[in-house]
Amino acid sequence: MKIAVCLKRVPDTTAKIVVGGDGKSIDETGVKFVPNPYDEYALEAALALKDKAGAGETVVYSLGADAAQETIRTALAMGIDRGVLLQSAGSADGFVVAEALAAELGTGGFDLILFGKMAVDDYNHQVGLMVGELLGLPTISAVSGLTVDGGRVQAEREVEGGVEVVTCALPAVITADKGLNTPRLPSLKGIMAAKKKPLESKPVTLGPGAVSVVGLSLPPERQAGRIVGEGPDAVTLLVQLLRNEAKVI
Amino acid sequence: MAAILAVTEQRQGALRKVSLEAVAAARLIADALGATVDAIVLGAGPVEGVTGLGPSGADRVLHATHEGFGLYNPDGYAATIASIGGSYAAVVFAASATGRDLAPRVAAKLRTACATDVTALHVEGGKIVATRPVYAGKAIQKLVLGGAPAILSVRPNTFAPGKADKAGVAETVAVPAFTQRVTVTEIKAPATAALDVTEAPIVVSGGRGLKEPANFKLVEDLAAALGSAAVGASRAVVDAGWREHGAQVGQTGKTVAPSLYVAIGISGAIQHLAGMRTSKVIVAINKDKDAPIFKVADYGIVGDLFEVVPRLTDEIRKLKAE
Numbered sequence: 187m188k189i190a191v192c193l194k195r196v197p198d199t200t201a202k203i204v205v206g207g208d209g210k211s212i213d214e215t216g217v218k219f220v221p222n223p224y225d226e227y228a229l230e231a232a233l234a235l236k237d238k239a240g241a242g243e244t245v246v247y248s249l250g251a252d253a254a255q256e257t258i259r260t261a262l263a264m265g266i267d268r269g270v271l272l273q274s275a276g277s278a279d280g281f282v283v284a285e286a287l288a289a290e291l292g293t294g295g296f297d298l299i300l301f302g303k304m305a306v307d308d309y310n311h312q313v314g315l316m317v318g319e320l321l322g323l324p325t326i327s328a329v330s331g332l333t334v335d336g337g338r339v340q341a342e343r344e345v346e347g348g349v350e351v352v353t354c355a356l357p358a359v360i361t362a363d364k365g366l367n368t369p370r371l372p373s374l375k376g377i378m379a380a381k382k383k384p385l386e387s388k389p390v391t392l393g394p395g396a397v398s399v400v401g402l403s404l405p406p407e408r409q410a411g412r413i414v415g416e417g418p419d420a421v422t423l424l425v426q427l428l429r430n431e432a433k434v435i
Numbered sequence: 436m437a438a439i440l441a442v443t444e445q446r447q448g449a450l451r452k453v454s455l456e457a458v459a460a461a462r463l464i465a466d467a468l469g470a471t472v473d474a475i476v477l478g479a480g481p482v483e484g485v486t487g488l489g490p491s492g493a494d495r496v497l498h499a500t501h502e503g504f505g506l507y508n509p510d511g512y513a514a515t516i517a518s519i520g521g522s523y524a525a526v527v528f529a530a531s532a533t534g535r536d537l538a539p540r541v542a543a544k545l546r547t548a549c550a551t552d553v554t555a556l557h558v559e560g561g562k563i564v565a566t567r568p569v570y571a572g573k574a575i576q577k578l579v580l581g582g583a584p585a586i587l588s589v590r591p592n593t594f595a596p597g598k599a600d601k602a603g604v605a606e607t608v609a610v611p612a613f614t615q616r617v618t619v620t621e622i623k624a625p626a627t628a629a630l631d632v633t634e635a636p637i638v639v640s641g642g643r644g645l646k647e648p649a650n651f652k653l654v655e656d657l658a659a660a661l662g663s664a665a666v667g668a669s670r671a672v673v674d675a676g677w678r679e680h681g682a683q684v685g686q687t688g689k690t691v692a693p694s695l696y697v698a699i700g701i702s703g704a705i706q707h708l709a710g711m712r713t714s715k716v717i718v719a720i721n722k723d724k725d726a727p728i729f730k731v732a733d734y735g736i737v738g739d740l741f742e743v744v745p746r747l748t749d750e751i752r753k754l755k756a757e
Contacts, residue, residue, distance in 0.1 A: 199686045199706050203573040212574065223687050278578065280539065281548040304551075306686060308576075309569050311551045312539035319543035324616035325509070327536045330680070344681045345532035346451075346631035348622040350507065355616075364687060365680040396582035397548045400564070403575050408712055411733035413724070418746040420736045424718070425750045427734055432716045434637075434695040435661065435751065 187242035189232040190296045191266065192287060192314070194222040195250050195257040196307040203404065210399045221257050224302025226369040227362035232300055233265045234367065235334055242297075243267050247290065249274050249283060255385060262380035263372030269385040278308065279395025284316030286390045292321050296357060298339075303328040303361040318359030326352045330365035437470035440523040440584075441493065442516060443485075444533050445476065446622075448505075450484030453529035453634065455491040455596035460556060460589040461527040462492030462599050467558035470524060472601070473497050475608065477512050479505035489603020491596045496603045501610040506619045507533050509540060514613035517544035523584045525563055530588035531634075538588045547582035552590045552690075554713070563587075571686030571709040591634045592692045630665040632684060637695045638714070640667030640684055642707075644700020644721060644740055648677035653744045654699055660751040667691065667711075669701045685710035700740045703728030720744060 197203070198218040206213040221229075232244045246261040248254040249272040258269035272290060277283055291299055299321075301314030318325025324339075329352075331342030339358050343350045344365075372380070414424045428435045441461035443454035454474070461472045474493035476482050479502055488496050499515045501508075520526050520541055528534035528541075530552045542549040555566035563580040565587055580587065632638050639661065641654040651666070658664035668678040670685055684691055686706035696714035701707060703719070703726055711717070712731055719732035720743050729735045736743050 197570070199571070200704075202705070203570050205574065212570070278576075279548040281542060281546065284543065307570060309552060309567070309571070311535050312542065312549055315536065315539035316543040319513075319540050325540070326617055328532070342623075343532065343536075345622065346634055347629065348624045350532075350622050351620045353618050353620055363680075364683070395548060396580070396585075397550060398579050398581065399576060400579050401577035402569070403577075405568070405572060405575050405712065408717075408731045409733075410730050411717070411735065413729065413735045413737055415736060417736075417738040418742045420738065421743060421746045421750055424734055424736060424747065425754060428695070428716070428718070429754065432695075432733065434716045435754070 187236060187239040187298070188296050189235060189242065189244050190291055190294055190299045191225065191228045191232045191244065191246050191261070192301045193225045193229070193246050193248045193257060193261055194305045195219050195248065195254040196222045196305055199223065199306055205402050205404060210402050212402070219253065219257065221260050222302050222305045224304060224306070224362055224364070227364065227366040228300035228302050229261050229264055229266060230367045230369040231332060231362060233370070235298070245270065245294070247272065247287065249287060249390065250276055255387070258385055259380050260372060262383045262385070263376040264370055265376060268383055271385065271387040272390040273387055274390050274392055277392050277395050278399045279397040280310045280312040281316055282393040282395045284313045284320060286392055287313065288317045288320035291317065298334070298356060299359045301359070301361040303363045314359060314361035321359070323357055323359050324354035325359040326354060327361040328363040329360055330363045332360065332366060437468055437524040439465045439470050439472050440520060440526045441472055441474045442526065442528045442534065442537070443474050443476050443488065444529060444531060445478050445482045448478060448480065448482055450482055450487065453531045453591050455487060456591065456594045457527050457529045457589060458488055458491045458493050459597045460594040461525070462597055463556055463594070464525055464527070464558060464563055468524060468561070475499060475516065477504050477515060486603070489601050490598060492599035492601055493603045494601045496605050497608040498605060499608045499610050503615070506622065508615070508619065509536060509617050510615045511610065511613050512537055513540035513544060515608065515610050516541045518611045519608060520545055520584055525585040525587065528588040530590050534588045538586055542586040545584065545586070547584070547586060549586035549588065550578050550580055551588050553587050554590050554593050568690065571706065572690055572712060573709050590692065630663065632665045632667045632682060632691050633689050635663060635665035636693055637661050637664035638667045638684070638691050638693045639664050639697040639699065640669065640701060641672065641699045642669035642701030643671045645672070651677065653740070657697065657744055657748045657751070660748045660755065662755065669707055698728050698732070699744055701728055702726045703731065
């Protein structure tokens with residue numbers, strides 16, 4: 187079984203966000219970068235499926251700056267066999283990113299192409315689905331349950347008030363949601379081995395795109411409210427305020 | 436004349452509320468551009484609730500009916516919308532589970548990008564400008580949508596269905612031939628038909644202060660007393676396995692914007708605050724008066740949640756009984 191995983195380098199979810207000098211992007215000074223958490227579920231799924239199949243290859247792709255090599259090494263340390271960095275400054279336009287990835291992945295002969303359902307930086311939530319569409323492959327997004335057996339995929343995706351059960355044939359594109367699995371941590375042995383695994387870098391050129399960022403700002407500070415009181419005796423006043431002042435109950 | 440297409444959603448033959456929100460957002464763009472709004476309804480037969488689309492702002496209601504459209508049909512829906520989408524100035528989806536899956540498929544077929552989870556819209560120099568939270572709400576991005584069409588999805592609970600009073604003239608749209616690669620076989624409902632945190636008007640969330648999973652009953656009881664309330668959870672208790680991940684509010688969970696958000700025993704880590712800070716009214720109950728949650732709460736009670744919450748549930752019940 188040959189599996190590709192697409193991985194994005196993103197700021198740590200605990201990072202404090204400061205707007206950069208251009209007013210359109212973040213100031214990366216002092217920001218720690220990590221593999222996108224949703225992509226880690228995809229990496230784990232790839233490794234588990236290869237283990238189960240007993241043979242095959244796992245390849246991680248990342249489109250981004252040279253610094254994403256470090257992110258790829260983390261995936262190699264988890265157990266992915268080799269990595270490919272598509273060197274690019276990236277784009278806010280999900281379609282041009284998807285086009286570049288599809289051009290690369292389409293010739294790879296993969297049985298399965300995995301993504302995280304979205305990246306926690308731009309929240310675009312679209313590249314995996316678009317790659318599937320561009321490659322003409324069955325695509326299931328945001329899966330929190332996945333079974334691959336006899337060339338068929340059965341997936342579960344959470345919808346409002348229920349769980350959708352979705353099936354398709356391989357080869358397919360799947361995007362991972364939280365709940366799919368618990369990603370393994372790289373072992374010391376894995377970290378050492380990752381240093382020797384192949385990591386290829388090649389530049390890609392993205393199209394201009396139709397969507398452009400014109401501004402990035404911090405959300406307005408929420409006015410700190412007030413402490414209504416202490417202990418259960420404050421409840422009566424709280425209920426009155428919610429009813430008469432806030433008018434929400 | 437230019438037109439905007441709003442994509443509606445049905446479940447079991449009934450229109451979902453987010454459909455009206457998509458129409459309201461489409462109406463907003465249409466009014467700024469001097470355009471009309473078409474709402475498309477995809478189903479296996481008649482859909483209950485479509486009469487609400489005209490009053491919410493749809494000039495026309497386009498029915499795409501196919502025997503395979505009872506449940507969500509990703510390939511068929513995308514092919515149908517893409518077959519007419521190219522003639523619109525914009526195509527508006529709800530950023531629901533379905534809309535988030537469908538919008539990128541349609542966008543890719545039309546060879547353009549989409550703007551996901553939009554929370555505000557305006558038109559500048561004839562171009563649609565979308566405002567959307569990024570970094571889990573820790574920053575706000577403004578995007579110019581230059582695509583033809585512009586494709587976007589709007590965050591649930593953000594665009595209130597308007598009273599636009601349009602005709603909603605019913606028309607039929609042909610479903611094109613499509614290759615069905617993916618099949619939705621069923622929707623499994625949970626044991627209790629719970630409201631989703633992203634769509635409920637009230638969210639009551641619990642955190643580590645509840646001490647053990649069984650104590651989530653306090654949160655559930657308060658939610659039941661309030662009515663129309665969903666139960667949410669902090670990342671700590673989801674990671675500990677107390678609650679399903681679908682209930683998690685915050686970065687790597689869900690971003691919510693209800694009218695009322697009640698945080699119980701949640702200290703307010705930066706990732707949690709990012710997921711609920713746009714709620715209209717926030718109430719926090721926590722024993723630590725210095726907890727960061729009080730910095731964003733409109734109303735706070737410092738105290739033992741095991742004493743405060745049952746009393747609150749009681750008083751709400753009494754109020755509702757009046």
